[in-house]
Amino acid sequence: MIAVVRFGGSNCDRDAVRALDAVGVDAEIVWHEDGLPADTEGIVIPGGFSYGDYLRAGAMAARSPVMDDVRDAAESGTPVLGICNGAQIGCEGGLTPGAFTTNRSARFQCEHVHLRVENADTPWTRAYEVGDVVEFPIAHGEGRFEIPDAELESLENENRILFRYCDADGNITDEANPNGSKGNVAGIVGDAETVAVMMPHPERAALPLLGGTDGRGVLKAFA
Amino acid sequence: MSAYTATVTVRLKRGVLDPEAETTKRALERLGFELEALRSTDRFEVDLDAADAEAAGERAEEMAERLLANPTIHDYDVDVAARE
Numbered sequence: 001m002i003a004v005v006r007f008g009g010s011n012c013d014r015d016a017v018r019a020l021d022a023v024g025v026d027a028e029i030v031w032h033e034d035g036l037p038a039d040t041e042g043i044v045i046p047g048g049f050s051y052g053d054y055l056r057a058g059a060m061a062a063r064s065p066v067m068d069d070v071r072d073a074a075e076s077g078t079p080v081l082g083i084c085n086g087a088q089i090g091c092e093g094g095l096t097p098g099a100f101t102t103n104r105s106a107r108f109q110c111e112h113v114h115l116r117v118e119n120a121d122t123p124w125t126r127a128y129e130v131g132d133v134v135e136f137p138i139a140h141g142e143g144r145f146e147i148p149d150a151e152l153e154s155l156e157n158e159n160r161i162l163f164r165y166c167d168a169d170g171n172i173t174d175e176a177n178p179n180g181s182k183g184n185v186a187g188i189v190g191d192a193e194t195v196a197v198m199m200p201h202p203e204r205a206a207l208p209l210l211g212g213t214d215g216r217g218v219l220k221a222f223a
Numbered sequence: 224m225s226a227y228t229a230t231v232t233v234r235l236k237r238g239v240l241d242p243e244a245e246t247t248k249r250a251l252e253r254l255g256f257e258l259e260a261l262r263s264t265d266r267f268e269v270d271l272d273a274a275d276a277e278a279a280g281e282r283a284e285e286m287a288e289r290l291l292a293n294p295t296i297h298d299y300d301v302d303v304a305a306r307e
Contacts, residue, residue, distance in 0.1 A: 055291070059293070105242065106243050
């Protein structure tokens with residue numbers, strides 16, 4: 001069973017369960033105070049505004065007790081995916097390097113973006129080919145990926161970047177960078193490739209009625 | 224034990240873009256003010272009891288390390304003053 005961890009202020013938890021169901025994965029919402037169920041085989045930290053984004057987006061949830069369980073599970077190889085606020089929580093909680101902070105525009109942005117697949121040899125991207133251009137929605141005010149230059153370089157050298165923001169033809173340009181993220185980075189993996197965070201929403205691109213199914217490939221990591 | 228107030232100031236590291244500060248700067252310029260640059264900071268005033276000022280400062284520093292600042296993007300400093 002995949003545990004979708006709900007905090008006060010999570011709002012993409014039900015979308016995640018429904019999208020996982022669409023790819024044949026059994027998922028349940030788990031209230032953070034209840035801890036992870038014993039039969040947890042994978043973890044989604046969903047989008048939303050946990051703790052009202054107090055202090056910094058994800059800062060409070062990252063230090064809640066359930067995240068100790070999530071870190072332990074991640075260390076023992078359980079797949080963990082942080083989406084949007086879940087990505088902010090993942091970086092704040094040390095699951096992945098870097099930080100997601102205020103968009104270059106200083107505004108909340110809700111739009112569709114193109115992403116280029118940078119590494120197709122991870123559980124999250126195995127459904128794609130390197131260089132594929134996929135379309136996912138974003139919806140965030142604090143999605144600008146920041147990281148010291150040297151650390152970005154090691155992420156690149158270790159092939160830990162999953163997706164970069166690009167134009168419709170797959171060109172990585174400043175114009176195609178919706179939030180000013182360093183290196184146009186939209187999603188990365190942690191020390192282990194079983195842990196991933198991304199600001200764009202694969203679970204909002206999983207049902208044909210909602211305009212596309214490009215996101216299913218990411219969710220298939222849990223299948 | 225003595226009473227102290229530790230003031231923790233958290234600011235973005237030099238070179239990290241601050242879009243809210245940029246927006247604020249432009250608004251000040253629209254109001255007719257002349258300025259070169261503007262930086263915003265978060266300031267936390269923590270009342271605490273400690274054996275001495277050094278211990279109070281150390282505790283506040285740990286608060287900054289573990290929660291108040293994000294070391295990836297922030298620098299911080301701590302000032303300790305006796306509290307009445």
